[in-house]
Amino acid sequence: MNRVTLIALQLLVGVAFLLVWHLLTTVPVVDGKPLFAPFFFSTPLEVLARTWKDFASGEIWRHLGITLLETVLAFAIGAAGGIVVGFAFARRELLAAVFDPYVKAANALPRVVLAPIFALWFGLGIWSKVALGFTLVFFIVFFNVYQGVKEVSPTVLANARMLGMNERQLLRHVYWPAALTWMFSSLHTSVGFALVGAVVGEYLGSAGGLGYKIHEAESVFDVTGVFSGMVILTIFVIVLDTFVTAIENRLLVWRPDTAAKTA
Amino acid sequence: MSQGAALPVQSPSASAAAAARPDVCLRGLDITFALKTGELHAAVKNIDLDIAPGEFVTIVGPTGCGKSTLLNATAGLLKPSAGHVEIQGAALNGLNGKAGYLFQADALMPWKTAIDNVAVALEPMGVPKAEALKRAQDWLARVGLKGFAQRYPHMLSGGQRKRVALAQMLIRDPQILLMDEPFGPLDAQTRQIMGNLLLDLWAANKKAVMFVTHDLEEAIALSDRVVVMSAGPAAGIVGDFRVELPRPRDIAEIRTEPAFHAIHKAIWASLRVEVQKAYSQGEEAQQ
Numbered sequence: 001m002n003r004v005t006l007i008a009l010q011l012l013v014g015v016a017f018l019l020v021w022h023l024l025t026t027v028p029v030v031d032g033k034p035l036f037a038p039f040f041f042s043t044p045l046e047v048l049a050r051t052w053k054d055f056a057s058g059e060i061w062r063h064l065g066i067t068l069l070e071t072v073l074a075f076a077i078g079a080a081g082g083i084v085v086g087f088a089f090a091r092r093e094l095l096a097a098v099f100d101p102y103v104k105a106a107n108a109l110p111r112v113v114l115a116p117i118f119a120l121w122f123g124l125g126i127w128s129k130v131a132l133g134f135t136l137v138f139f140i141v142f143f144n145v146y147q148g149v150k151e152v153s154p155t156v157l158a159n160a161r162m163l164g165m166n167e168r169q170l171l172r173h174v175y176w177p178a179a180l181t182w183m184f185s186s187l188h189t190s191v192g193f194a195l196v197g198a199v200v201g202e203y204l205g206s207a208g209g210l211g212y213k214i215h216e217a218e219s220v221f222d223v224t225g226v227f228s229g230m231v232i233l234t235i236f237v238i239v240l241d242t243f244v245t246a247i248e249n250r251l252l253v254w255r256p257d258t259a260a261k262t263a
Numbered sequence: 264m265s266q267g268a269a270l271p272v273q274s275p276s277a278s279a280a281a282a283a284r285p286d287v288c289l290r291g292l293d294i295t296f297a298l299k300t301g302e303l304h305a306a307v308k309n310i311d312l313d314i315a316p317g318e319f320v321t322i323v324g325p326t327g328c329g330k331s332t333l334l335n336a337t338a339g340l341l342k343p344s345a346g347h348v349e350i351q352g353a354a355l356n357g358l359n360g361k362a363g364y365l366f367q368a369d370a371l372m373p374w375k376t377a378i379d380n381v382a383v384a385l386e387p388m389g390v391p392k393a394e395a396l397k398r399a400q401d402w403l404a405r406v407g408l409k410g411f412a413q414r415y416p417h418m419l420s421g422g423q424r425k426r427v428a429l430a431q432m433l434i435r436d437p438q439i440l441l442m443d444e445p446f447g448p449l450d451a452q453t454r455q456i457m458g459n460l461l462l463d464l465w466a467a468n469k470k471a472v473m474f475v476t477h478d479l480e481e482a483i484a485l486s487d488r489v490v491v492m493s494a495g496p497a498a499g500i501v502g503d504f505r506v507e508l509p510r511p512r513d514i515a516e517i518r519t520e521p522a523f524h525a526i527h528k529a530i531w532a533s534l535r536v537e538v539q540k541a542y543s544q545g546e547e548a549q550q
């Protein structure tokens with residue numbers, strides 16, 4: 001199947017969905033009322049109009065900015081922490097062995113239960129959301145970096161050592177790139193989780209951001225507002241993901257699966 | 264032409280001082296692996312081997328007899344269970360800094376381009392980056408990969424990767440070369456080209472070479488001495504043959520010389536027994 005057909009089919013699914021939604025919420029069936037009451041389900045056109053209005057009035061940019069900032073901070077701090085601890089654990093067997101049960105326990109904890117605690121500790125500003133995103137991103141990056149350092153090819157490592165590399169040079173030329181590969185293989189997931197942390201945190205208590213916007217609409221039964229918030233969130237996610245893919249393609253050119261293309 | 268099973272072979276061509284102090288000296292080497300199951304596997308046993316400075320020694324033997332294991336011990340990557348390794352007269356402790364090692368498996372850093380893989384070998388020696396890149400480019404040209412500097416390893420063929428690895432090893436100008444089936448994945452023609460290339464490079468700057476191959480003809484064509492190992496476990500050295508063929512040699516042409524055939528016949532007589540032994544062991548293990 002070529003690209004054009006694929007995109008056409010993808011669009012078709014979206015349009016069909018919107019059409020069904022539109023028909024169910026606008027075409028009168030019984031007593032002059034549509035099957036799905038717009039009060040509960042809104043309509044595609046209203047959602048579109050609201051989304052447009054939010055963007056046009058500039059009102060949404062502030063919220064987007066907050067969510068973006070929280071996502072970026074959660075990702076950056078979580079990734080940095082995950083890298084440092086992942087390296088430390090991979091290079092120090094004892095550390096890994098001692099902390100193993102605690103790491104597993106901490107990772108198994110559903111993060112949502114932490115949100116109120118973080119709100120208590122860090123207030124209702126961005127930092128409680130960053131903290132929530134951090135707890136999600138940290139573990140993903142940590143596990144991947146740990147794995148990456150552990151699974152460096154023994155031959156590549158032995159070769160580097162035979163070339164006379166010291167510990168620092170090994171770190172720079174062997175462990176670090178190996179760990180990065182693994183980290184990047186989970187980049188989409190970890191950026192996604194940073195965003196989840198931010199939005200869920202906002203949803204549970206804040207004064208700005210996309211999660212806040214959705215929550216605000218929900219609390220007054222503004223279904224159009226909720227759906228519009230979700231649409232904006234989706235657009236945001238797609239843009240973010242495209243950006244991540246671009247970075248990934250740039251940094252992992254050496255990898256067979258991303259680079260091997262036949263003309 | 265001479266052949267001898269006497270161990271170790273005295274090197275008449277080497278100077279008296281060199282004979283007194285070989286570059287590589289393995290004495291009474293035992294290497295035993297502890298398997299996960301708790302069993303012990305004696306890979307090689309009681310190995311004595313000397314390699315004089317500038318001498319090209321090839322080890323042949325059935326698969327799994329412990330050739331790579333011997334190289335690993337000489338490289339200092341593997342601690343022998345008994346016996347000792349001396350490098351240029353000094354007991355080896357830790358990694359062998361005098362040796363360059365061309366591994367049997369792919370060992371290039373997959374995240375570095377060919378030229379970076381070669382240039383990085385100079386970093387531990389403190390060569391500035393720009394200078395290292397320049398020399399790496401020279402080396403790539405020498406192994407016939409001038410136009411492939413910017414390729415990543417996965418974009419190179421098996422033979423090209425081996426050549427990058429060769430350049431990576433040689434750029435550091437190590438005094439001892441350990442090469443584990445460097446031409447393993449290559450076709451016959453490329454093997455010859457690479458073999459001649461290696462001989463040229465080696466002739467220009469003679470090092471002690473410890474070379475491993477499955478190909479007996481290649482072993483004879485390249486070497487000053489061919490050492491035959493017995494089938495494992497507890498493999499030992501069962502033959503040590505001097506190859507008195509004139510140098511410089513051409514890998515392809517030298518095979519047609521009568522002297523070559525005589526040596527080949529003598530070594531094969533010794534090797535064939537071991538290969539058959541290894542083969543029948545494998546069959547028994549299967550049943």
Ligand SMILES: Nc1ncnc2c1ncn2[C@@H]1O[C@H](COP(=O)(O)OP(=O)(O)OP(=O)(O)O)[C@@H](O)[C@H]1O
Binds near residue numbers: 304329
């Ligand atoms: N790390 C290890 N643990 C246990 N056994 C090992 C290990 N490395 C090698 N061996 C065993 O030691 C023996 C010698 O292995 P080695 O790799 O040296 O063989 P080789 O002569 O290089 O074989 P080939 O020609 O196939 O490369 C083999 O029987 C192998 O199974």
Ligand SMILES: [Mg+2]
Binds near residue numbers: 330
């Ligand atoms: Mg081997």
